[in-house]
Amino acid sequence: MLAWFDANTATILNGLALGAVLFLIAVGLSLVFGTMDVLNLAHGAVSLMGAYVGVAMYGAAPTTGMFFLAMVIAAVIGFAAGGILAGMVSPVRNHLRQALLTLGMALIVAELLQEVFGPEVRSVPVPGFLSSTINLMGNPYPVYRLAMVAAGVVVAIALYIILERTRAGAIVRATVADRAMVEAIGIRTKVVLALVFGGGAALAAVGGLLAAPILGAQPGLDDQILLLALVIVVIGGLGSLRGALLGALVVGQVQTIGVSVVNEFASFLLFAALAAVLLFRPQGLLPARKGAHV
Amino acid sequence: MSATNTLSGLTADKPGTPKLLSRSAPRPMLRLLVAVVILLVLVSLPFFLAPYPLSLAGRALAFGLLVVSVDLLTGVMGMPSLGQVAYFGAGAYTAGLVGMHLSTSGVVQLLIGTLAGAALALLTGAVAVRTAGIVFLMITLAIGELAHIGVGSINAVGASNGLAGIPPVSVLPGGEPLVVPGYLYWWVLAVFVIGFCAAAVLNRSPLGRSMRGVRDGELRLRALGQNTYSVKLIAYTIAGGVAGAAGTAWVAQTQFISPGDLGFDMAAFALLSVVLGGAGSLWGPVIGAGLVIFVRDWLGGYIEGRGTLLLGVVFVIAVYVLPRGVAGIKWRSLRRKSSES
Numbered sequence: 089m090l091a092w093f094d095a096n097t098a099t100i101l102n103g104l105a106l107g108a109v110l111f112l113i114a115v116g117l118s119l120v121f122g123t124m125d126v127l128n129l130a131h132g133a134v135s136l137m138g139a140y141v142g143v144a145m146y147g148a149a150p151t152t153g154m155f156f157l158a159m160v161i162a163a164v165i166g167f168a169a170g171g172i173l174a175g176m177v178s179p180v181r182n183h184l185r186q187a188l189l190t191l192g193m194a195l196i197v198a199e200l201l202q203e204v205f206g207p208e209v210r211s212v213p214v215p216g217f218l219s220s221t222i223n224l225m226g227n228p229y230p231v232y233r234l235a236m237v238a239a240g241v242v243v244a245i246a247l248y249i250i251l252e253r254t255r256a257g258a259i260v261r262a263t264v265a266d267r268a269m270v271e272a273i274g275i276r277t278k279v280v281l282a283l284v285f286g287g288g289a290a291l292a293a294v295g296g297l298l299a300a301p302i303l304g305a306q307p308g309l310d311d312q313i314l315l316l317a318l319v320i321v322v323i324g325g326l327g328s329l330r331g332a333l334l335g336a337l338v339v340g341q342v343q344t345i346g347v348s349v350v351n352e353f354a355s356f357l358l359f360a361a362l363a364a365v366l367l368f369r370p371q372g373l374l375p376a377r378k379g380a381h382v
Numbered sequence: 383m384s385a386t387n388t389l390s391g392l393t394a395d396k397p398g399t400p401k402l403l404s405r406s407a408p409r410p411m412l413r414l415l416v417a418v419v420i421l422l423v424l425v426s427l428p429f430f431l432a433p434y435p436l437s438l439a440g441r442a443l444a445f446g447l448l449v450v451s452v453d454l455l456t457g458v459m460g461m462p463s464l465g466q467v468a469y470f471g472a473g474a475y476t477a478g479l480v481g482m483h484l485s486t487s488g489v490v491q492l493l494i495g496t497l498a499g500a501a502l503a504l505l506t507g508a509v510a511v512r513t514a515g516i517v518f519l520m521i522t523l524a525i526g527e528l529a530h531i532g533v534g535s536i537n538a539v540g541a542s543n544g545l546a547g548i549p550p551v552s553v554l555p556g557g558e559p560l561v562v563p564g565y566l567y568w569w570v571l572a573v574f575v576i577g578f579c580a581a582a583v584l585n586r587s588p589l590g591r592s593m594r595g596v597r598d599g600e601l602r603l604r605a606l607g608q609n610t611y612s613v614k615l616i617a618y619t620i621a622g623g624v625a626g627a628a629g630t631a632w633v634a635q636t637q638f639i640s641p642g643d644l645g646f647d648m649a650a651f652a653l654l655s656v657v658l659g660g661a662g663s664l665w666g667p668v669i670g671a672g673l674v675i676f677v678r679d680w681l682g683g684y685i686e687g688r689g690t691l692l693l694g695v696v697f698v699i700a701v702y703v704l705p706r707g708v709a710g711i712k713w714r715s716l717r718r719k720s721s722e723s
Contacts, residue, residue, distance in 0.1 A: 127516070129650075176698075183516075184462060184657045185701050191650060192697025199691035311646055315527070322520045356531045363524040367509060370517045 097225060099348055100341070105233035106302065107340025108240025112295030113313060114320040115247065115332040116170075116288025122327020122376055123264050123284045126177050126186050130194040132314030134169050134289045137197065138162040138296030139305035140205055142212040155215035162293040169197075170289025174282040194310060202307040212300035236298055243291065244333055251329065260284055264327075292317075316343075319358055323365045325372025334374050424571055428564030435680065436563050440570040440635040442675040447577045447628035449655045449671040450664055454581055454621040456653065457661030458590065459614065460597030461514060464649040465522030468506070468529035469499035469622035471644040473629025475539055478548045478639050486559060488551035488569050492576075492630045499626015500619050507618035511611065514600075526649045534641035544640025551634045566635065573631040577624050581664055584620055593617050658700050660707025669708045 117131045141162040145154060173193060180186050213219075214232045221228035251257035262270045263280045270277050296313070303309060320339050324331025339358060346354025365373065427439055448470050456462045473495035480491050510521045534542045550559040551569060560566040584590050592613045595603040604610050633639050651674050659670025677696055682689015704711060 180701055184456070184653075184661065185705075188654050188657045188697050189701040191654060192694045192701070195690050195694030195697065199688065199694065203688075203691075315646060318520070318523070326516070353535075356528065356535070359524040359527045359531070363521055363528070366513065366517050366521050366524070370513060 098227060098229060099344055101224075101229065101233060101237075103341035103344035104337070105236040105340070106299075106344055107337040108237045109295045109299040109302075110316060110320060110340055111240050111333055111336035112243055112298065113292045114317040114324075114336055115243075115329060116291045117317045118321040118324070118327055118332040119329070120285050120288045121321065123260060124174070124177070124281050125183075126285075127183065127190070128173065128177075128285075128288075129187055129190040129314060130169075130173060130197065131289070131292055131317055132310035132312070133194040133197040133201075134166055135292040135296035135299075135313045135317075136201060136305065136310040137165055137169065138293030139212065139300040139303070139309070140201055140210075141165065141293070142297050142300040143205055143210045143305050146213055146215070149213055149219070150215045152215060152217045155217075158297060159294055162297040163290040166290035166293025167286040169293070170286035171282050173289065174285035177285075178278060178281070194314070198307060198310050205305070207307055209304050209306040211304050214301045232301060239298060240336075244329075247329060316358075319362050321372075323362060323373060325375035328372065328374055328376040331372050331374040331376070335372075421575070425568070428567055433563040436567050437635060438675060438679055440567045441632065441679075442672045443570050443574040444628050444632035444635055445652070445655075445675055446668040446671040447574050447631060448625055449652050449659070449667045450578055450581045451621040451624035451628065452652045453656045453659075453661060453664060453667040454584065454593075454617065454624065456656050457663070457667065458585060458597065459593040459617055461511075461614070462519050462653060463522040463621075464519060464646075464653055465506070465510070465525035465529075466621065466625045466652060467526045467644040467649045469503050469625035470629040470632070470648075471529050471533060471639070471641075472502045472622075473499040473626030474633045474639040474643070475533065475545060475629075476626075477630035477633045478545045479539070481548045481551065481633070482545075485555050486549050486552050487555040487557065488553050488560075488573075488630075488634055490555060491551060491634070492573055492627060495630035495633075496623045496627045499629065500623035503622020503625075504615070504619045507615050507622065511614040511618050523646075523649070526644065527646065530641050530644040530646075533644065540640070542641055544638060544642070546638055548633060548637045548639075550637060560634075570631045570635050573627055573634070577627045577631075578664065578668070580620075581624055584617075585664060589613065589616060654697060658697065658704075658707055660704075660709025663707075663709035666707050666709025673708075 113131070113135050117128060120126055120128050120131075141158055145158045145161065147154075150158070173190065176193070177186055177189060180189055214230070218232040218235050219230075221230050222234070223229075249257075251260060259270065259275060259280055263275075263277045267277050270280070303313075316339060320335035321332055322335075323338060324333070324335030338361070342357050342361065343354050346357050424443075428436055431439065448466060451469070452463055452466045455466070476498040477491040477495040480494050485491070506525050510518060510525065513521055533539060539545050550561050550566070552559045553569065560569055585593075592603065592608060592610075595608070596610055596613060600610050603613075629639075632643070652671075655670035655674050656667040657670070658673060659668065660666035673696070674693065678689040678693045680689075681692055685692070700707075
């Protein structure tokens with residue numbers, strides 16, 4: 089057992105790193121569904137926008153300042169895209185028409201990105217100050233992936249504190265629980281929902297940017313990211329922060345370990361896991377708690 | 383809102399009045415006339431169209447039949463599905479294999495392909511129809527993706543390269559192979575008409591009423607003593623058979639099938655064609671399907687492969703301009719006319 093861990097530490101860490109960025113991407117999808125009851129099928133496209141921010145801004149080896157500037161720009165673009173989507177979706181009540189709208193927007197965004205950046209796979213370099221490796225049980229391991237794990241942990245904790253411990257988080261949770269009552273105490277719930285939508289989309293764009301050195305940036309990646317994010321939020325429990333975290337960790341491991349065995353096997357395992365969870369625990373592994381907690 | 387609250391929320395457009403009892407159409411003769419005219423136009427297409435647009439029309443018909451099967455579940459029964467591509471694929475691959483190894487007869491391929499689609503739907507549906515709403519949507523997504531990935535890893539059917547070298551179909555065993563584009567198109571049209579009529583008959587049958595009952599009030603239906611599980615499973619199996627038939631038509635038209643034809647794109651476009659056309663009316667989604675193929679493959683050919691971009695624009699505009707889909711506009715203007723006259 090210990091020997092197995094020793095031999096597979098790198099694989100497990102890779103899975104953890106992938107899980108961390110997938111958490112950043114998926115949590116927005118989950119929160120938007122939880123708060124607005126909208127399944128945003130443009131989520132993968134927003135994330136791909138973030139990846140292309142990296143393509144556009146990084147040179148061969150981006151400096152530290154450029155890296156953080158790119159993160160800020162990805163967040164701003166994601167936030168704006170989320171706000172626009174929220175405004176477009178708000179008059180559409182029917183779920184299937186929301187799907188038509190958001191997938192239509194996803195097609196437009198993905199095609200425009202392809203128009204600008206071309207159809208080929210664009211690799212995105214690792215920023216200079218994170219490009220070194222550290223010695224991990226005798227093997228070199230890239231620091232960047234450890235930084236991805238750290239970013240995931242920081243965002244998870246920050247989101248938890250914001251949603252559970254601050255006034256803003258209380259307003260969001262109240263809007264989920266009883267929208268009319270929140271309106272009655274003088275808060276515009278539409279603005280609250282647009283901010284949640286924008287925040288989720290900003291996280292997705294930043295997640296796409298951080299994942300770009302590993303996943304690359306290419307047309308069609310938006311579909312893959314969307315499917316992974318859907319699997320994550322459904323396995324974890326729609327609208328649940330803890331569920332998105334657990335789902336992302338599971339999917340990160342399944343993807344990494346599965347790909348190291350057979351390539352197709354990973355996706356097969358993933359959707360088999362999705363079907364199994366839905367059959368035995370349709371509400372997800374860690375469903376959103378009653379009383380509007382995340 | 384928690385996930386459990388929204389389970390029942392994900393349903394198709396609910397009409398203002400429940401259509402449990404089918405009211406007689408305002409002008410049955412007019413509807414029949416329109417149907418005959420449309421059929422005549424479809425039959426006469428080979429006389430007007432060049433081979434390439436004709437092959438697109440044939441693909442649109444095959445895709446349209448797939449969309450009809452999605453509409454049976456989504457619009458009529460209120461259970462949106464992304465999994466019909468799996469049964470479409472079962473029909474298509476079976477027809478292709480039968481064509482290569484057993485018989486080039488389109489009739490034989492149609493029968494076996496339909497049975498294959500229905501059998502797979504019965505097996506997977508036995509589990510899937512226990513769920514509803516977004517859980518059902520996600521289970522069917524998993525079914526479709528598992529079929530897509532699974533068939534892509536089987537070397538005997540060409541893995542991710544797809545099944546190539548399928549001979550052209552003949553109508554009856556030992557008949558002349560249909561190599562003339564027009565004849566081939568007529569065969570695809572025939573499969574489409576058979577499948578569409580089967581769906582229409584199902585829609586008007588007592589089972590079809592039970593399906594609308596599942597959509598509009600499953601608990602009431604159960605309280606009345608109906609076994610809704612068997613209603614859903616039978617409907618799911620029939621829809622799988624219709625999708626299988628659509629698959630045989632697709633293979634007859636293209637003489638090729640690959641895992642790419644069963645991907646998430648295809649599943650999503652099939653479901654969105656239903657929404658675009660107007661869920662619940664069978665003919666509206668067919669127009670939606672035709673629109674999708676027309677915009678993406680035909681108009682897209684003129685503007686250098688930007689068909690998908692244009693399709694996205696059409697989807698977004700349709701959400702605001704056609705709140706009840708293509709089927710919705712027709713009906714409203716007809717009703718306005720009849721109230722004016």
